[in-house]
Amino acid sequence: MTEQLDAGMVAEQIADADALSSPRRGGELGRGRRRKEDAKLLTGQTNWTDNIVLPGLLHMSVLRSPMAHAKILSVDVSGALEMPGVIAAYSGADLAEVQGSLPCAWPVTPDMVHPDHHPLAVDEVRYVGDGVAVVVARDRYASADALEAIVVEYDELPVVLDMESAISDGTPLVHEDKGTNTCFVWPFAGGEDYDATKAKADVVVKRRFRQQRLLPAAMEPRAVVVAPIAAADDYTVYSATQIPHILRVMLALVTGIPEHRIRVIAPDVGGGFGSKLNVYAEEVLALVVAKKLGRPVKWTESRSEGFQATIHGRDQIQDVEICATQDGKVLGLKVDLLADMGAYLQLVTPGVPILGAFMFPAIYKMDAYSFTCTGVFTNKTPTDAYRGAGRPEATYAIERIMDELAHELGRDPMDLRRQNWIKHEEFPFETVCGLTYDSGNYEAATEKAEAMFGMAALRAEQKARRESRDPIQLGIGISTFTEMCGLAPSRVLGSLSYGAGGWEAAQIRMLPTGKVEVVSGATPHGQGHHTSWSQIVADALGVPFEDVECVTGDTDSSPKGMDTYGSRSLVVGGVAIHRAAAKVIEKARRVAAHLLEAAEGDVEFRSGTFSVKGSPEAKTTIQEVALATFAAHNLPEGMEPTIDADCVYDPENFSFPHGTHLCAVEVDTETGFTKIRKYVCVDDVGKVVNPVIVEGQVHGGLTQGIAQALYEEAIHDAAGNLVTGTMADYLLPTAADLPHFDTGRTETASTTNPLGVKGVGEAGTIASTPAVINAVVDALRPFGVNNIDMPATPERVWRLVQSGGSR
Amino acid sequence: MTRVSMNVDGVVYEDEVESRTLLIHHLRERLGRVGTPIGCDTSNCGACTVLISGESVKSCSVFAVQADGEQITTIQGLADGQGVNGEAVGQWHPVQRAFQQHHGLQCGYCTPGMVLAAVDLLARNASPTEDEVRHGLEGNLCRCTGYQNIVKAVLSAASELRGEGPLPGSFQDSADLTGVGA
Amino acid sequence: MIPAQFDYVAPGTVADAVAALIDGGEDAKVLAGGQSLIPVLRLRLSYPSLLVDLRKIDELRGVREDGAELVIGAMTRHADVISDPLVRQHAALLAEAAATVADPAVRHRGTFGGSLAHADPAGDLPAVAVALGAQLVAEGPGGRRSIAAADFFQDYLQTALAPDEVLVEVRLPKLQGRWGVAYEKFSRTAQAWAIVGVAAAVRRDNGAIAEARIGLTNMGSTPVRAGAVEAALAGASAEAGTIAEAAAHAADGTHAPSDLSGGSDYREHLARVLTRRAVTTAAGL
Structure with missing residues (x-):
C-alpha cells in the first residue's frame, strides 16, 4: 500500500503553528513537531567544541607539510620553544613512541595493503597537509605564531596524483616499502556470467564517468578538547565527531590508554556528512599531548587547514558498460572502478566503494553483473565517507548509463527505465547482487513526480528551443534511484x-x-x-x-x-x-x-x-x-x-528508500552556464515520523548532490597542492544559486522494521547528481554531446559545445 | 596593545587588545560571547556575522581595534530576554521565531550569522521577493538546509515585521496530520 | 587562521596617515575597509609591519559634486556608493557594479578606494573606473596628484601609488546626456569572483550609439578598456547586428589569464558575449 503525500501540502494545512495546544497523547508519528533542538541554536547558547574553555587550557597547532611527498630530514622545534607563551613543541619523532597509528576498520580484502598512518609523520610526508609537528601554547595566537619558528628540512620525492598513472609500471610509489600503489582489488559478480550474457546482447553502451574529489565542508570545522586528570590516568575527550563511541574504542587501541579511562563527549556538532565519521590525527595528538603535559589541550582547525586535513569524498573513475536487447531489456552491467584512497587509509576509506558495489544495478532487473574495484594510493588527502559514501557514485553511473542506453536505442529514457525496473508486485525482490529489496513502488513515485513536473510541456518547450536554435537550450534529466541504508545488519x-x-x-x-x-x-x-x-x-x-x-x-x-x-x-x-x-x-x-x-x-x-x-x-x-x-x-x-x-x-536487512527526481535545466550555450529551471522529487522513505524534518533532509541532500553536479571540485596542481584550498576557491552553492525544490512523497512502508521507516539522510544527495547531469547532457544532445565531466562548469559546457561533444 | 571599548549586546566592555586581534576572537575568547562561531578564513561563509550599528558585518574580517566605540549585536543579544527556551518563544526576534517555525536550521552552525544577515536584509528591504532574499543571503553559506526553508523563514519574518502576521508555519504542533503514519 | 603581529595606528588626518606611512617604511600598509586585506593577513600571505587605518579620517568619506565631476571619498563604503543619489544619477554604472561586489556584509565594510587600491583585476570596480575615465587623487608627502585610471592600474595588485601615498578620492566625469549602463558579471556562484565582467555605458543619440565606454574585468593583469569595441560603436546604429559586430572585438589586445576559473580562450569568448549583452542592455535594446 502506497500513500501519496506532499510535504508542501502538509505545510499548507497548518493554521497556527505557534499556538501550542495541549498535546494529544499518542498519534505522534507523522506529525510535524517543532524541533526541540532549535532554542539553543537560535539564541547562541550552543555548546560547540571550540566554545569549551577549561582552567589552564592550552592551544595546539599542527605544522603541516607543504610538500606532497618528501623525506623528512630533520625537524627542529627549538625556535618554537623560545617563542612567548609556548609550553611545548613536538615532532613526529618526539611522539613516535606514544602516537600509534591511525586505524582503518575496513580491511576489504585479506591482502589489502595497509600502511602505517602516524598522526605526525616521522620519516616521510605523503600529502600536502600531512602533520609534521605540533606546538602547544597558552593561547591560539601564540600557538599559530610558533608554528613559523619550526624548521623542517625535506628531501623532495616524486609525486603521484593520478590514479591511472599510479597503477602503471615504473611509477613513483606513495609507500615505497609496500612495492605498489594498489591498495586492493575487490572483485564481485552476481547472476550469470557477464561475458556470456553480453554475447547475447544487441546493444552495448560504454562510458567513463569521473566522480570528482569533493570537500565535505561541514559548517562547523573540526575541533577537539582533551581534559586529563593525570593523577588518575583519566581522560575526557570532547570532539566534534559523529562517532564518540567508536572514537573511544579506537583512541584506546591507538594510544594504549585503557578504554575505561577514556570518556568521549560529542558536544553540539555542526554537521558532519561523513567527515566527522573518523578517527583523526588531531584527536590522538591532543590526547597524547594532554597526557604528557597533564593539562587540557584544545585544537580547532581553520577552514583552509581542514580542507587539507579532513577527509575528502568521492574521487573515482568508473568504466561502465551496459548491455541490452534491441527492444530495451537490460541484460547485464559491468563496472570497473578505480577508487582513490589518498595517501593513507582512514577509518573506512577502502569500504566506501565497496558499499557502492551493490547499488550499481539499482532498481533494474538484469541477468548478469560484474564489478571490480581497485583501490589506489596517491599523494593526496585520504578519502572516506561523504554523504552517501559509495552509493551516490553508483547511482550516478547507472542513471547516467540508462540515459545513454535510451539514447542509443532511440527510446524515451523514462520508458526504458519503466520497462526494466522491479515492479511493485514483484517485491520482495532479490537483486542480481543478492540484496533483498523488501518493498518499493517505483510506479507510484514516478507517476506523482511526472504530474508535479509537467513533463509534456517541458518536452514541447525543449523541442521548440531546439528547432529555433535558441542559445538557451532546455534539458530534462531523470533519476529513478534507490539506495541501501540503515547501516547495517x-x-x-x-x-x-x-x-x-x-x-x-x-x-x-x-x-x-x-x-x-x-x-x-x-x-x-x-x-x-x-x-x-x-x-x-x-x-x-x-x-x-x-x-x-x-x-x-x-x-x-x-x-x-x-x-x-x-x-x-x-x-x-x-x-x-x-x-x-x-x-x-x-x-x-x-x-x-x-x-x-x-x-x-x-x-x-x-x-x-x-x-x-x-x-x-x-x-x-x-x-x-x-x-x-x-x-x-x-x-x-x-x-x-x-x-x-x-x-x-541489530537490523535484519538494509532499508531501501527510493524515489523519482526530475530536473529541468536551461543551458546558455553561449557562455556554458547552467541554471536549474525546475527540480521535482518524489521520495519514498517509508513511514515518516516528522514530515518537516524529512523534507529538510531532502532539501539539504539535493543541494549537496546538485553541488557535485555543477559547482564543487577539489583540484590539485601538479605538485599536489590543493588549489581549491579556501572557501573562496572551492565553490559551495549559495541561496542565490539554487532553485526552489518541489518535493513530494509516497509512503511504501519498509517491511523489515516495526516502524516501517527507511532513512532519509543521504537520499537527496544520492539521487540528485545524475538528475542534473542527465539534464545537462540532454540539453546538449543536439551538439553531439553524450557525456560531461563533473562539475559541469560553464567552461566545460562551452568547450563541449565548441567541439561537438568530444572531450 | 590598544585600549578598546565596545558595547556588545547592551554591555560595555573595555579591554586591551593586540592590534591583530580579530573581532570574532575578541568576542569569543576575551568576552566569552561564544554564541557567534567561526566557519572560514576568507569571509565567504558568514557564520561569524554580527551587526555593527545595525549593519551586518563578518566579524572574522574586522579587527577588534576597528570596532572601538561601536555598538555590536550578536545572536545572543537579539532576543529580548536571556535564557530563552521553548516557552519564552515570544521574546525572540521575529526572524528567530520564523527560523524555528519554518525549519530554517538543522545543525545550527550557520544560524547565528544567517539570522543576523536576515535581520539586516529586512531592515533594508521590508518586502523582499524570494529572489531578493536569496541574493541578500549570498554571503552566508549553509551546508544542511539547501536554503529553501531559510528563504521561507525570512519571507515569513518579513510579513510579520510588516504587521501582516507570519506565513503559515511548516511545523504542526497542535493538529493531527491525518492519513500519515500510525 | 590568525594574522601575524603588526603595529597599528588610526590617524585623524591624511597628513598624519602619510607621515605614518613614511615612518612605517616599506612594510607599512594602508587599512581601508579591510575586506580584501584581512583575509590575506589571516592566511599569512602578507606580513605588514604597520597598518595605517584610515577609518578616523572623516574627509575621506562621502560623495559630492564638483562642477562636471562627481567626487567620491576613498573610504566611502560600497553600501553607501550603491545607495547614494548622486552616484545613481551621474554614475549609475558604478552603483550597478558595486552592488555585485561580494555580499551585503562585505559591502558594509569594503570601500570604493580600497577596492581600487587593492587593484585585483578580478575586482568589479577597477573596470568601472577605467571605463568611466576616473581620475584617482593621491596624497603624499609632496601633496596631492591626480592619476588617470588608465595609468593607475599597473599590474596584478600593483598601482601607481607610492608607498607613502594615500588614495583620497576618486573623481568621475558626470555622464551627460542619455546614457544607459550595464554591468555583466559572469561568475560560477553568486559569491564567486568574476571570471569575466563587462562594464558598459552607452550614450544614445537619435537612434544611434553616439558614444560607448567599456571596461573589462579579469581580462588581463589590470582592468582594460575595450577600445576597439568603443571605436566600432561610435556613431553606429543601435541594432543587434551592429552591436554584435562591434562586440566581436572585445578581446582584441587583451591578455586574459588562464587559471582555475577559465582558460584565456574561454575568457576571450566570454568577453565578446558579455560585451554584446552589456552594450545591448545599456543601449536599451
Whole structure:
C-alpha cells in the first residue's frame, strides 16, 4: 500500500503553528513537531567544541607539510620553544613512541595493503597537509605564531596524483616499502556470467564517468578538547565527531590508554556528512599531548587547514558498460572502478566503494553483473565517507548509463527505465547482487513526480528551443534511484570484513515524576534526532512529547552505541528506541496488573493508560506505574524496581528508500552556464515520523548532490597542492544559486522494521547528481554531446559545445 | 596593545587588545560571547556575522581595534530576554521565531550569522521577493538546509515585521496530520 | 587562521596617515575597509609591519559634486556608493557594479578606494573606473596628484601609488546626456569572483550609439578598456547586428589569464558575449 503525500501540502494545512495546544497523547508519528533542538541554536547558547574553555587550557597547532611527498630530514622545534607563551613543541619523532597509528576498520580484502598512518609523520610526508609537528601554547595566537619558528628540512620525492598513472609500471610509489600503489582489488559478480550474457546482447553502451574529489565542508570545522586528570590516568575527550563511541574504542587501541579511562563527549556538532565519521590525527595528538603535559589541550582547525586535513569524498573513475536487447531489456552491467584512497587509509576509506558495489544495478532487473574495484594510493588527502559514501557514485553511473542506453536505442529514457525496473508486485525482490529489496513502488513515485513536473510541456518547450536554435537550450534529466541504508545488519558487515557490527543501543528510563529519558547510541549533529525520537517514544508510551528528553553523545551517559552515519539513526537507532519502549510497556503491564489486581492478560494499554478489560474504572497511567516501581513498595513477587528497559537492535536487512527526481535545466550555450529551471522529487522513505524534518533532509541532500553536479571540485596542481584550498576557491552553492525544490512523497512502508521507516539522510544527495547531469547532457544532445565531466562548469559546457561533444 | 571599548549586546566592555586581534576572537575568547562561531578564513561563509550599528558585518574580517566605540549585536543579544527556551518563544526576534517555525536550521552552525544577515536584509528591504532574499543571503553559506526553508523563514519574518502576521508555519504542533503514519 | 603581529595606528588626518606611512617604511600598509586585506593577513600571505587605518579620517568619506565631476571619498563604503543619489544619477554604472561586489556584509565594510587600491583585476570596480575615465587623487608627502585610471592600474595588485601615498578620492566625469549602463558579471556562484565582467555605458543619440565606454574585468593583469569595441560603436546604429559586430572585438589586445576559473580562450569568448549583452542592455535594446 502506497500513500501519496506532499510535504508542501502538509505545510499548507497548518493554521497556527505557534499556538501550542495541549498535546494529544499518542498519534505522534507523522506529525510535524517543532524541533526541540532549535532554542539553543537560535539564541547562541550552543555548546560547540571550540566554545569549551577549561582552567589552564592550552592551544595546539599542527605544522603541516607543504610538500606532497618528501623525506623528512630533520625537524627542529627549538625556535618554537623560545617563542612567548609556548609550553611545548613536538615532532613526529618526539611522539613516535606514544602516537600509534591511525586505524582503518575496513580491511576489504585479506591482502589489502595497509600502511602505517602516524598522526605526525616521522620519516616521510605523503600529502600536502600531512602533520609534521605540533606546538602547544597558552593561547591560539601564540600557538599559530610558533608554528613559523619550526624548521623542517625535506628531501623532495616524486609525486603521484593520478590514479591511472599510479597503477602503471615504473611509477613513483606513495609507500615505497609496500612495492605498489594498489591498495586492493575487490572483485564481485552476481547472476550469470557477464561475458556470456553480453554475447547475447544487441546493444552495448560504454562510458567513463569521473566522480570528482569533493570537500565535505561541514559548517562547523573540526575541533577537539582533551581534559586529563593525570593523577588518575583519566581522560575526557570532547570532539566534534559523529562517532564518540567508536572514537573511544579506537583512541584506546591507538594510544594504549585503557578504554575505561577514556570518556568521549560529542558536544553540539555542526554537521558532519561523513567527515566527522573518523578517527583523526588531531584527536590522538591532543590526547597524547594532554597526557604528557597533564593539562587540557584544545585544537580547532581553520577552514583552509581542514580542507587539507579532513577527509575528502568521492574521487573515482568508473568504466561502465551496459548491455541490452534491441527492444530495451537490460541484460547485464559491468563496472570497473578505480577508487582513490589518498595517501593513507582512514577509518573506512577502502569500504566506501565497496558499499557502492551493490547499488550499481539499482532498481533494474538484469541477468548478469560484474564489478571490480581497485583501490589506489596517491599523494593526496585520504578519502572516506561523504554523504552517501559509495552509493551516490553508483547511482550516478547507472542513471547516467540508462540515459545513454535510451539514447542509443532511440527510446524515451523514462520508458526504458519503466520497462526494466522491479515492479511493485514483484517485491520482495532479490537483486542480481543478492540484496533483498523488501518493498518499493517505483510506479507510484514516478507517476506523482511526472504530474508535479509537467513533463509534456517541458518536452514541447525543449523541442521548440531546439528547432529555433535558441542559445538557451532546455534539458530534462531523470533519476529513478534507490539506495541501501540503515547501516547495517552486523552479519552482513562481517561478511564484508568491516571491523564492527551495525546494531544500535537504546535505553528508556522512566523517572519518578513520569518524565522519560531516552538514551541512544546514535549521535546527532543537526538532524533533529531528539525531536523524532521523542515523537516515537511519546507515541509508544502515550506520554506528552514535551516530557521526553534524549541523552546522547557521551560515552558516560550513553555508554553503548554505534553512532551516526549511513542514514541509520531512525532505521536502526529509532527502532531500538521503539523496541525499548515496548519492553517498558510490557514490564509496566505486569506492574499495572498487580496494582489493579487483574490478570496480566486482561490489562490493556492505550494512550498511556493501562485498563482492565470489562472494568473501565480500573486503570492506571504509565506515569503512576513508574512512580510505583520507583517507590517499589508493592511490586509483583520477584520483580526488580523500575520499569526501565534496554534494547540493542541489530537490523535484519538494509532499508531501501527510493524515489523519482526530475530536473529541468536551461543551458546558455553561449557562455556554458547552467541554471536549474525546475527540480521535482518524489521520495519514498517509508513511514515518516516528522514530515518537516524529512523534507529538510531532502532539501539539504539535493543541494549537496546538485553541488557535485555543477559547482564543487577539489583540484590539485601538479605538485599536489590543493588549489581549491579556501572557501573562496572551492565553490559551495549559495541561496542565490539554487532553485526552489518541489518535493513530494509516497509512503511504501519498509517491511523489515516495526516502524516501517527507511532513512532519509543521504537520499537527496544520492539521487540528485545524475538528475542534473542527465539534464545537462540532454540539453546538449543536439551538439553531439553524450557525456560531461563533473562539475559541469560553464567552461566545460562551452568547450563541449565548441567541439561537438568530444572531450 | 590598544585600549578598546565596545558595547556588545547592551554591555560595555573595555579591554586591551593586540592590534591583530580579530573581532570574532575578541568576542569569543576575551568576552566569552561564544554564541557567534567561526566557519572560514576568507569571509565567504558568514557564520561569524554580527551587526555593527545595525549593519551586518563578518566579524572574522574586522579587527577588534576597528570596532572601538561601536555598538555590536550578536545572536545572543537579539532576543529580548536571556535564557530563552521553548516557552519564552515570544521574546525572540521575529526572524528567530520564523527560523524555528519554518525549519530554517538543522545543525545550527550557520544560524547565528544567517539570522543576523536576515535581520539586516529586512531592515533594508521590508518586502523582499524570494529572489531578493536569496541574493541578500549570498554571503552566508549553509551546508544542511539547501536554503529553501531559510528563504521561507525570512519571507515569513518579513510579513510579520510588516504587521501582516507570519506565513503559515511548516511545523504542526497542535493538529493531527491525518492519513500519515500510525 | 590568525594574522601575524603588526603595529597599528588610526590617524585623524591624511597628513598624519602619510607621515605614518613614511615612518612605517616599506612594510607599512594602508587599512581601508579591510575586506580584501584581512583575509590575506589571516592566511599569512602578507606580513605588514604597520597598518595605517584610515577609518578616523572623516574627509575621506562621502560623495559630492564638483562642477562636471562627481567626487567620491576613498573610504566611502560600497553600501553607501550603491545607495547614494548622486552616484545613481551621474554614475549609475558604478552603483550597478558595486552592488555585485561580494555580499551585503562585505559591502558594509569594503570601500570604493580600497577596492581600487587593492587593484585585483578580478575586482568589479577597477573596470568601472577605467571605463568611466576616473581620475584617482593621491596624497603624499609632496601633496596631492591626480592619476588617470588608465595609468593607475599597473599590474596584478600593483598601482601607481607610492608607498607613502594615500588614495583620497576618486573623481568621475558626470555622464551627460542619455546614457544607459550595464554591468555583466559572469561568475560560477553568486559569491564567486568574476571570471569575466563587462562594464558598459552607452550614450544614445537619435537612434544611434553616439558614444560607448567599456571596461573589462579579469581580462588581463589590470582592468582594460575595450577600445576597439568603443571605436566600432561610435556613431553606429543601435541594432543587434551592429552591436554584435562591434562586440566581436572585445578581446582584441587583451591578455586574459588562464587559471582555475577559465582558460584565456574561454575568457576571450566570454568577453565578446558579455560585451554584446552589456552594450545591448545599456543601449536599451
